[in-house]
Amino acid sequence: MTHKLMALPLLLSLAACGGHEETRKEPPPPTVSVARVDLRALDGGFTASGRLIPREEVAIAPELSGYRIAHVQVEEDAQVRAGQVLAVLDDALLRAQIAQARAQLTQQQVASDKARMEAGRVAGLDNMGVVSQEAIDQRRIADRSAQASVGVARAQLDDLLTRQQRLTVRAPVAGRVLQRSARPGEPSASGTVLFTIARDNLVELDAEVPEAVMGTLATGDPVKVVLASGISVDGRVRLLGARVNNQTGLSTARIALPVRQDLRPGGFAQARFVKAKAPVLSAPEGAVHYDADGAYMQLLDGRDHVHRVAVRTGRRAGDMVEILSGPRRGDRAVMGGGAFVLEGDRVRVAGEKAGA
Known part of the structure; x- marks a missing residue:
């Protein structure tokens, strides 16, 4: 009986120690789903509208003032060659x-x-x-x-x-006469434009493009341009605007078009920007998060620890987004459960997104 009484405190002490160890045991890491950053062919694109404008509009004015316009040799929409007589002033x-x-x-x-x-x-x-x-x-x-x-x-x-x-007004370049304001009998005035010519008949689309997609464009990109008549014309990006309108948030893209008689400056047209279907680095849109510092992704290292990486995105197609900078091919990006993990946290991977 005495031995039993002495053993009882020892058993209670061991039981207490075991319970304390159970309470100190760390909770399991949070479970997240991941998707791979990989090369994929993205379809899609975006549309933008704008006005047709001459690539280079040449304004022709008389160099002398006070001389009556004697003859006008060309009309609006005429095709003229360089050096051709447009009008003659009375000498x-x-x-x-x-x-x-x-x-x-x-x-x-x-x-x-x-x-x-x-x-x-x-x-x-x-x-x-x-x-x-x-x-x-x-x-x-x-x-x-x-x-x-x-x-x-x-x-x-x-x-x-x-x-x-x-006193003989000549065309400095070849092209199409867009405007004729010269009228016989009127006195000439230096600086007053008599004719406007589209040099070499070159007309292009001045498309208004949202700032967010300007980074996805490059000179030489193919563009499908639909005219107001419904006719589709193939063009290419010739020039990208250097500024963004601070009121509209739009920039411009100049689309070079082939020489056609039905391209009339001032007309409306719509452009569809479609990149070639070459594989690009991309990830599901759900893997890209945003806060006050911009877009970022939560990537996992080899030990399943979370690391935040800033990203720059490009085109979007379906639920995929192009990755222009930040992650590398093969990186694992946190998808579901990412809102509950922080930098450096260790997580448990539930599985990668199917098809990713």
Whole structure:
């Protein structure tokens, strides 16, 4: 009986120790589902609308003011070649000035010939006493002065002849006449546009693109452009806008189009941006999370510990999203249960997403 009483406290002590160990046992790690970051062919794309514009619009204005428009040689929508005459200004006023300038040049040339001959008569008579040195110097100065007067008269005539040539308005480039505002009988005004030409008939679509997808585009990307008539035209991204409108959140993409007669600047068109179906690094959209710092993913290392990685996303197709930067191919991304784990936590993987 005595031995039984001594053993009882020992058993109670051991039982108490065992219960304490049970309470100190760590809880199991949370269970999460994961998906692989891998290469996949993404379909889809996005659409954007905009207006057709000339790639380069050339405005043609007269260089001289105050001359009446005598003739207009082309109409709107005409095809013109470089150097072709578009309009002619009346040169009646210049013709009289040119005739007067030519007469003045002739007079100056005659006076110059006379002065040159008089200077020639005293050539070699310096310091010989036949003619005073002062008279010799005066004839030579008169000869040089007459030559200078001839140069001035010739320059004035050349200026008038140049003005006469500029009264003919020519096309600086080949292309399609988009606008004609020149009307016969109206006086010309320097800086007033008479004609507008689309250089080489090149028209492109100025598409308004959301800022969020600008990073997914690149010059040379194929684009399907649908005109207002319903006709579909193949184009390519030629230029991406460098700025985003701070009011609309839209940027621009210039879509180069083939030369076609039915492409009229100012018209409406819609573009569908479709990348080639080459495999890209992607993951399910559920693996990408967002907070105040931007998009991120929770990746698992080899010991199933969670690590946060910032990501940059691209195109979306179905429930998949393109990964432009951050994770690497083969990484495991936390899907379900990710809201309850933190950086460095160890988790238990329930299984990867089927088909991922």
